[in-house]
Amino acid sequence: MGARMMSGHTDLHEQLEEELADFVGKEAAYLLNFGYQGILSTIDTLVGKDDVIVYDVDAHACIIDGVRLHLGKRFTYKHNDVESLEKNLQRATKVAEQKGGGILVISEGVFGMRGEQGKLKEIAALKSKYSFRFLVDDAHGFGTLGKNGRGAGEEQGVQDDIDVYFATFAKSMASTGAFIAADKEIVDYLRYNMRSQMFAKSLQMQLVKGALKRLDMIRTRPEFKDKLWVNVHALQGGLKAQGFDIGTTQSCVTPVYLKGSIPEAMALVKDLREKYGVFCSIVVYPVIPKGLILLRLIPTATHTLEDVEITLNAFSDIREKLENGTYKRISELMMAGVS
Numbered sequence: 001m002g003a004r005m006m007s008g009h010t011d012l013h014e015q016l017e018e019e020l021a022d023f024v025g026k027e028a029a030y031l032l033n034f035g036y037q038g039i040l041s042t043i044d045t046l047v048g049k050d051d052v053i054v055y056d057v058d059a060h061a062c063i064i065d066g067v068r069l070h071l072g073k074r075f076t077y078k079h080n081d082v083e084s085l086e087k088n089l090q091r092a093t094k095v096a097e098q099k100g101g102g103i104l105v106i107s108e109g110v111f112g113m114r115g116e117q118g119k120l121k122e123i124a125a126l127k128s129k130y131s132f133r134f135l136v137d138d139a140h141g142f143g144t145l146g147k148n149g150r151g152a153g154e155e156q157g158v159q160d161d162i163d164v165y166f167a168t169f170a171k172s173m174a175s176t177g178a179f180i181a182a183d184k185e186i187v188d189y190l191r192y193n194m195r196s197q198m199f200a201k202s203l204q205m206q207l208v209k210g211a212l213k214r215l216d217m218i219r220t221r222p223e224f225k226d227k228l229w230v231n232v233h234a235l236q237g238g239l240k241a242q243g244f245d246i247g248t249t250q251s252c253v254t255p256v257y258l259k260g261s262i263p264e265a266m267a268l269v270k271d272l273r274e275k276y277g278v279f280c281s282i283v284v285y286p287v288i289p290k291g292l293i294l295l296r297l298i299p300t301a302t303h304t305l306e307d308v309e310i311t312l313n314a315f316s317d318i319r320e321k322l323e324n325g326t327y328k329r330i331s332e333l334m335m336a337g338v339s
């Protein structure tokens with residue numbers, strides 16, 4: 001089987017592209033075989049050496065890697081800080097004017113660690129003062145946010161101001177693969193210039209078929225999104241009522257901040273998984289400051305309120321164990337090789 005540029009893709013790939021474009025309200029869409037490589041390569045393709053990238057400092061690794069390939073200037077702005085973005089847009093505008101290039105601003109729709117939404121509305125408003133194109137990675141917003149599940153742009157009423165919209169199938173669609181949606185002219189350009197797609201195989205057929213079905217479910221079965229939010233509100237409300245710090249999340253991503261060391265976090269998450277049946281990812285230094293533990297919970301539409309109850313009780317227990325030194329002792333034993 002040759003690369004996509006040589007052997008192409010199928011009618012079903014094209015059907016999925018059309019349905020995705022229609023769903024997110026863009027002229028065209030382009031399927032990507034992986035989210036990470038896809039957006040990395042999109043960034044690489046969209047900019048040339050005279051262009052300037054301005055992006056949120058907390059951007060996902062795939063965005064950072066895409067920016068790393070850029071041969072021209074790039075500026076970061078402080079996380080979700082519109083004032084800092086504006087300062088950097090002024091710097092970027094000077095460079096772009098000198099070089100005759102353009103500016104690409106990149107934000108996430110939802111920042112996946114802390115769950116807060118990117119300030120898409122405020123960023124889009126800056127288009128009246130500065131000339132730039134806006135790329136949004138809406139990995140966590142697609143399917144979960146907005147009246148129709150069209151994502152953070154729909155939620156904030158600025159979907160039309162997003163020039164290049166990216167989402168992966170890895171979150172609300174529980175699969176792999178991804179897509180880019182934009183004006184036809186941009187998508188056509190990406191189709192024939194994006195290295196990670198032209199020189200690799202197209203999205204596997206079973207994933208294409210699966211994505212068509214999942215997209216159909218997002219479109220026609222709103223009860224799943226409603227159920228997701230019932231679970232999100234129950235979990236986030238319950239955690240807050242128990243005095244947990246869940247930061248400023250505005251999505252189903254539910255971070256729980258605790259104080260403790262990395263070995264304590266390891267013992268805690270193992271206990272949560274093996275004793276309480278609750279799986280969650282942990283984030284520690286250097287992603288967040290030393291001494292902090294971030295436990296990231298992501299409820300889904302298939303969880304039940306009983307699952308939420310079990311999770312809340314488990315969290316109450318593990319906090320007590322963390323505070324009374326249980327995990328410190330277990331981690332010391334683990335490190336001494338006693339299991």
Ligand SMILES: Cc1ncc(COP(=O)(O)O)c(C=O)c1O
Pocket residue numbers: 034035036037039060062108112137139140168169170176177178
């Ligand atoms: C914001 C964001 N962008 C891109 C990706 C990469 O997507 P994929 O896992 O489909 O390669 C992720 C995955 O976690 C993500 O969170």
